[in-house]
Amino acid sequence: MNNIVFLNGQFLPSNKATVSIFDRGFLYGDGLFETLRSYKGKPFALGLHLQRLCEGCRTIGIPLKLNKKYLFQCIYKLLKSNGLLKTDAYIRLTVTRGVDYGSLAPFALSKPTVAIIVKPLHEKIGQYQQKGIRAIFLNNRRSLPHIKSLNILPNVTGMMEAHKRKTQEGIFTDGNKILEGTITNIFISDGNGIKTPPVSDGILPGITRRLVIEIAKRERIKVTEASLTKGELKSCREAFLTNSIMEIAPLVKMENKLIGTGQVGAFTRRFQQEYKHMPLKQIIP
Template sequence: MSRIVYVNGEFVPFEAATVSIMDRGFLFADGIYEVSAVLGGRLVDNEAHLARLDRSLGEIGIRNPYPTEEWIRLETELVRRNGVDEGLVYMQVTRGAFERDFAFPPAETEPTVVMFTQAKTVARNPLAERGAKVITVPDIRWKRRDIKSVALLAQVLAKQEAAKAGVAEAWMVEDGFVTEGSSSTAFIITGGKVVTRPLSTALLPGITRLAVMRLAEEAGLTIEERLFSVEEAFAAQEAFYTSASAFVMPVIDIDGHELGDGKPGALTKRLRALYLEMAGA
């Protein structure tokens, strides 16, 4: 049975899904996307993802095509039709299709909406048991990284560098300080404190980041939102990254510098367990 996807108001077989070659997402990367995790057939922390989708659309002047309740209905139906027990729902909204021109098309142009599911192991990911290795790369992205744009070429190149190095993720660096991962939020644990960069236009406001920080505070851990350097990360007691698909992923090596005893740290494992409990795993 073919995977079912959603395109502009219709659930269709994957093979039948089409988008115009004049779509501005294709021509200009003029669009926004979101990804929500699925566990036990249920969406995880989904309303926060939809709120960020709405914010990102507003920041670049694209009309949100659906209210939150309709987004949830469509996602839930897509998960049901594909029988996804564990995995992801991808959502993308572009400014729509119109004759190629840099300026916005007429206001009445309908946004293009695409959604699909991916079956994927997220809760029992073997990488979380052994710990991930990461490399650092220069952050060459634009200056509005707080917008979850489909313009991901810099992240693609960073991921490819990680793949070539045989590691799981790349942490991007600007002026000597870690901004974030190519598809994740970066954390270190030093002096018993959980440290991550404060929100700004320099990085994406991670949804899993926010949930993990809340869980850490509820567990009595101290959170410090501040910049941290690559050198400080090398010397950290523990490190991890968060995302909708990785949840809380322990980091055991950065640029060949082994952290601690080279195994996932106790506090990181605790935070992952707390997140999995919250997600209903």
């Protein structure tokens, strides 16, 4: 695929967009990323994603200066040059600490590398939303779980393990506690309220998770942020997974156990519909 990408202020065909072999993102995974979705040419919740990116940069000391309006224009231009204005699309922003010839601890303040790619949504997303996802438990965890770091080897191997076992997601655990998926946050429901692990358990503060909680509060649905056990997940009535690209996908089977009836629950459907209406109302918070 030779589409147009953004790299350090330039719009280039992807085969011409190259980063240095000394880039710390390549050498050490020293950087952060954001994935978000556009709806008919408009990036959704860009402000929230940039806020999380900037907080992550502050946490690990990457001196990133971002101009939201400029980035919005860059994304728009990318969507346009790739013929993705009339449809929904995947957007990824990658920031690394940049080129540095020093050692493990950065030698000097380098200029961050900033890249943006856009592409069509994965064809399976609709199927996941309609039919649901099967998942397995994973025994490992991510490091620095609160930031969206480029160091996601546990997520990569976790997703590979999930695919090997003919499922679509792996759920990180800490002993008997469940945390989050390799690319998703998790919610369970008893048909009256929703429950999700707290960020303090060591999960990514997902933007979609936050918006789902906002929807629940607005709809006067009880939200509980509390640690969840494997048993609670296996025996709950409904469960769903969230991320910016997939939005809300029902979780219908965990290992060998169906969740509820194994069908998409009414509560999950309700959240899916409410979320679908959101992007039209609230493009950039």
